[in-house]
Amino acid sequence: MLGAKCDLPTPTTTNDQQQPWHQLKVELHEQLISGMDFDVLRSVDPERLRAEIRRGAEELCSLHADLLTRAERNQLIEELVDETLGLGPLETLMHDPTVSDILINGAKCVYVERRGKLERVPVQFRDLDHLIGIVQRIAGRVGRRIDESSPMVDARLPDGSRLNAVIKPLALDGALVSIRRFPSKPMTTGELLQRRAAAPEMLDLLAACARARLNIMISGGTGSGKTTLLNVLSSFISQNERIATIEDAAELQLQQPHVARMETRPANLEGNGAVTARDLLRNALRMRPDRIIVGECRGAEAFDMLQAMNTGHEGGMTTIHANETRDALSRLEMLVGMAAPELPMWFIHRQIASAIHIIVQVARMSDGSRKITQISEITGMNGNTINMHDLFVFKQTGVDAQGQVVGQFHTTGIPPQCAERLSRYGLQAPIAEQRPLDAADRLQSLRIR
The missing domain is CATH 3.40.50.300 (P-loop containing nucleotide triphosphate hydrolases)
Incomplete structure (x- = not known):
């Protein structure tokens, strides 16, 4: 795992980091999950669940049609679904077949390995709580937990990827996460x-x-x-x-x-x-x-x-x-x-x-x-x-x-x-x-x- 410090220049600011967009996204996400019974949702077919959450996200975004262009609305819907069911900002990397490792050193520093070489990517989390929340969600799905009393965890994602996470007080910059991905088909x-x-x-x-x-x-x-x-x-x-x-x-x-x-x-x-x-x-x-x-x-x-x-x-x-x-x-x-x-x-x-x-x-x-x-x-x-x-x-x-x-x-x-x-x-x-x-x-x- 890389050291926690990232001395490279901060990637170019994205829409997700703009304050109005960020506030709207947080508000809509809270509204989206406020009425959910997660005990019931565990028994729902994943595809049906994703479709229902997408429909809810579309309804919420339609209430702010005057503030969003169609492209922004579509992007926000995808991000809300990823935040609720997936891995948030990591979803695009998890679907990239060229990425074999994802290495996270705090909320603002993400590296990937492609073809054996490490490179920094312009993917960031809102803050440390956002990152830790996603890690806790992953661990909870496989019956593990991670918090300050148990600050390390190994977990396996549904697609077979392996996650290792260390959070504060052991991680000096808040959280260190490594995800080892494996191809869908074994090599021949x-x-x-x-x-x-x-x-x-x-x-x-x-x-x-x-x-x-x-x-x-x-x-x-x-x-x-x-x-x-x-x-x-x-x-x-x-x-x-x-x-x-x-x-x-x-x-x-x-x-x-x-x-x-x-x-x-x-x-x-x-x-x-x-x-x-x-x-x-x-x-x-x-x-x-x-x-x-x-x-x-x-x-x-x-x-x-x-x-x-x-x-x-x-x-x-x-x-x-x-x-x-x-x-x-x-x-x-x-x-x-x-x-x-x-x-x-x-x-x-x-x-x-x-x-x-x-x-x-x-x-x-x-x-x-x-x-x-x-x-x-x-x-x-x-x-x-x-x-x-x-x-x-x-x-x-x-x-x-x-x-x-x-x-x-x-x-x-x-x-x-x-x-x-x-x-x-x-x-x-x-x-x-x-x-x-x-x-x-x-x-x-x-x-x-």
């Missing part, structure tokens, strides 16, 4: 190739590993594309398998028909009622899953996940925050050690080496693009050290005149140790030959269609 392997996020041989190997039920961990930083890649890899799972997913905030978009989706729950104000990822993982083992996917491994659930992988629940997938594949192992060691501090490190190493087969590193490059930068295979133990070697790497050679990253994907020439297991499933690993790869190769060479 073809789109990854078009964006030069990977080479065909790399996706060919990952598809084979997923089908052969190897355990795969995706590593990367915030916003690097871990969940996007996890969605892609999950598409290679058979339609006949039962998949249990465990997430802090539901982000996965699995396309299989038999998916048991679970989401953690935070504690209430009294500190009771929390349901952790570890609780859900233990429960998932009783649900007869063919596979278990943990959206992000960040706590004590790491230990139970390794236990599940080592006791017959193969084909698991998860993500973890780390800068490279070897760092991902170190972070996993730390998480398991925190969950079970009585275990010696050599035992933890052996659990990891026998449970995890493939680690995929993803990164957001300096030009905003996302790429798979490493695919590493864990091959066992050498004393107390986990053996691991790279199968594929991305080597950056520079930046062109437009600021775009220049580089190539390479295969290291090391034969995958998992090739024998892949062959048992009728699959074939890419030929191990040390050479650069062409990310623009045709999909016809892939066996992952």
Whole structure:
């Protein structure tokens, strides 16, 4: 999240900031909601509700026809509907398919991420109370609350977007809000190739590993594309398998028909009622899953996940925050050690080496693009050290005149140790030959269609 200070010039003043317009809008909005019974409205079909509120807004605006042009009247009606049912000034951004993140630093400072780059947008809230009111409305819809006694919240919007908000006294400038948006349809392997996020041989190997039920961990930083890649890899799972997913905030978009989706729950104000990822993982083992996917491994659930992988629940997938594949192992060691501090490190190493087969590193490059930068295979133990070697790497050679990253994907020439297991499933690993790869190769060479 950006810092709370915004030193850029204030965007050009819009009609919404003009005092008469602002006062009229506030008055009409208060009149519009004054007669509403929100307990009853929760049971009304959303489309019908929006139509009824639009009709009410039109009637109220018609009373001020002498003060408004037709264009102003239409704009005011749309804003009143958005204020009552939607996200107010954020509605236009939420319907913009090019926006992947919305970052709000106080009532007058809004940034978005488009194509991996941050830019400031001329969207503002009336004041801090207006912003906090919208955040409270979002949290209330999913059974969460945010106020000065509980000034942080994570929530999931109806369209699947993830919201995180911090308000005063923790946020020094009043409120900090981050909304991570997700595409309506999960990305495909073809789109990854078009964006030069990977080479065909790399996706060919990952598809084979997923089908052969190897355990795969995706590593990367915030916003690097871990969940996007996890969605892609999950598409290679058979339609006949039962998949249990465990997430802090539901982000996965699995396309299989038999998916048991679970989401953690935070504690209430009294500190009771929390349901952790570890609780859900233990429960998932009783649900007869063919596979278990943990959206992000960040706590004590790491230990139970390794236990599940080592006791017959193969084909698991998860993500973890780390800068490279070897760092991902170190972070996993730390998480398991925190969950079970009585275990010696050599035992933890052996659990990891026998449970995890493939680690995929993803990164957001300096030009905003996302790429798979490493695919590493864990091959066992050498004393107390986990053996691991790279199968594929991305080597950056520079930046062109437009600021775009220049580089190539390479295969290291090391034969995958998992090739024998892949062959048992009728699959074939890419030929191990040390050479650069062409990310623009045709999909016809892939066996992952």
